[in-house]
Amino acid sequence: MWPFSRKVRRQLGIDVGTSSIKIVELEKEDNYIKLANYGLIEDSDFFGEITNGSSVPSGLKISEGDVSALIKQLIDKSKMKTDTAVMSIPIFSSFLTVMELPNLNKKELENAVPFEARSYIPVPLSEVVLDWMILPHEESSIALKPEETATGVINRAEKITVLLIAVPKEVVSKYQRIALGAGLKLSSLESESFSLARSLSGNDQGSILLIDMGARSSNLTVLYKGFIFMSHSADLSGKEITKVIGHSLNVDTKRAEELKKGSGVAMAASDKGLAQVIGPFVDRLVNEIERVESIFNKKENKKIDKIILTGGTANMPGMAEYLSKKLGVVVTIGNPFGRIKYEPILEQTLRRDLGSNLSVSIGLAMRGL
Ligand SMILES: Nc1ncnc2c1ncn2[C@@H]1O[C@H](COP(=O)(O)OP(=O)(O)OP(=O)(O)O)[C@@H](O)[C@H]1O
Numbered sequence: 001m002w003p004f005s006r007k008v009r010r011q012l013g014i015d016v017g018t019s020s021i022k023i024v025e026l027e028k029e030d031n032y033i034k035l036a037n038y039g040l041i042e043d044s045d046f047f048g049e050i051t052n053g054s055s056v057p058s059g060l061k062i063s064e065g066d067v068s069a070l071i072k073q074l075i076d077k078s079k080m081k082t083d084t085a086v087m088s089i090p091i092f093s094s095f096l097t098v099m100e101l102p103n104l105n106k107k108e109l110e111n112a113v114p115f116e117a118r119s120y121i122p123v124p125l126s127e128v129v130l131d132w133m134i135l136p137h138e139e140s141s142i143a144l145k146p147e148e149t150a151t152g153v154i155n156r157a158e159k160i161t162v163l164l165i166a167v168p169k170e171v172v173s174k175y176q177r178i179a180l181g182a183g184l185k186l187s188s189l190e191s192e193s194f195s196l197a198r199s200l201s202g203n204d205q206g207s208i209l210l211i212d213m214g215a216r217s218s219n220l221t222v223l224y225k226g227f228i229f230m231s232h233s234a235d236l237s238g239k240e241i242t243k244v245i246g247h248s249l250n251v252d253t254k255r256a257e258e259l260k261k262g263s264g265v266a267m268a269a270s271d272k273g274l275a276q277v278i279g280p281f282v283d284r285l286v287n288e289i290e291r292v293e294s295i296f297n298k299k300e301n302k303k304i305d306k307i308i309l310t311g312g313t314a315n316m317p318g319m320a321e322y323l324s325k326k327l328g329v330v331v332t333i334g335n336p337f338g339r340i341k342y343e344p345i346l347e348q349t350l351r352r353d354l355g356s357n358l359s360v361s362i363g364l365a366m367r368g369l
């Protein structure tokens with residue numbers, strides 16, 4: 001074959017988080033994916049505070065134009081080569097739910113899903129972009145290929161489970177404007193749970209709970225056979241831990257961040273002051289995990305096989321070990337580089353220091369490569 005006819009594709013994955021912008025450039029060559037470049041802006045404050053204890057967003061704190069400019073700066077500075085990008089939509093801006101329907105054929109489902117979706121989605125359908133997929137059952141051939149199994153006759157004894165994803169059109173337009181302003185071609189937009197599932201679960205067919213512990217919230221996503229069965233945002237944030245440490249120990253934000261990152265869960269046990277602050281946070285997280293597990297167990301009659309942590313707050317010393325002991329289940333910090341080649345010299349930086357921070361952007365850049 002002509003040596004220069006190799007198909008090389010590049011794509012950017014752009015994750016605009018609460019406290020950071022993370023961009024990864026991946027390159028597909030033959031059968032493997034390679035890390036071509038990455039760049040981060042961290043420790044900023046792009047989104048507003050969580051309002052009234054709920055996860056209702058108060059929106060971007062800086063203008064869309066400024067987000068575009070920061071993205072452009074990062075791309076130029078890091079000398080990224082492509083202008084094709086996939087961007088993530090935060091869980092708090094998207095709506096994911098699971099509904100049961102009779103085992104209709106594909107054509108019937110195209111009408112039935114939007115019809116049924118109206119009772120699950122809290123806003124008019126005309127205001128959202130709606131997507132859906134059929135989730136696997138134990139006898140997955142029925143659920144995965146309804147067009148092959150359905151007869152056109154509704155069999156009410158046989159249900160299928162459908163994952164609904166709705167994103168407000170206004171949110172989609174906002175990201176389209178941000179991409180345009182940064183001079184990018186947006187090839188896709190997706191809810192960040194999908195990016196995490198792609199970068200962290202590999203080919204694992206078991207039940208996995210992914211927990212993205214960020215600056216503004218912790219997002220819990222249950223995967224089974226690689227499909228998302230549940231995803232929601234809990235009001236547990238890295239920012240909140242820093243704030244409470246600052247107030248209770250009467251130290252400034254910088255010192256509070258240092259204490260959080262240096263001592264974490266492990267040291268807090270022997271430090272009464274810190275234990276009083278970090279303990280309740282971890283206990284709330286444990287409660288939230290147990291709640292999610294019990295919903296999944298009731299609905300699907302399955303247990304969670306393992307927990308994968310990601311996001312900056314997952315790096316809190318002792319967190320994975322503590323949760324594992326408390327819940328009696330394997331808890332690890334996710335490795336988004338499992339299926340990606342990179343220069344060996346980057347091993348320490350990527351695996352030890354940046355892995356959890358880049359999980360979303362890597363998953364985004366992997367999409368369709
Ligand atoms: N070693 C560490 N120990 C404890 N917390 C840490 C550590 N490293 C980073 N963090 C915290 O992680 C948070 C940032 O995480 P991340 O980059 O995942 O957030 P984000 O993507 O910007 O936010 P979100 O996903 O919530 O919108 C900050 O609160 C930071 O203090």
Ligand SMILES: [Mg+2]
Nearest residue numbers: 017018214311
């Ligand atoms: Mg994040």
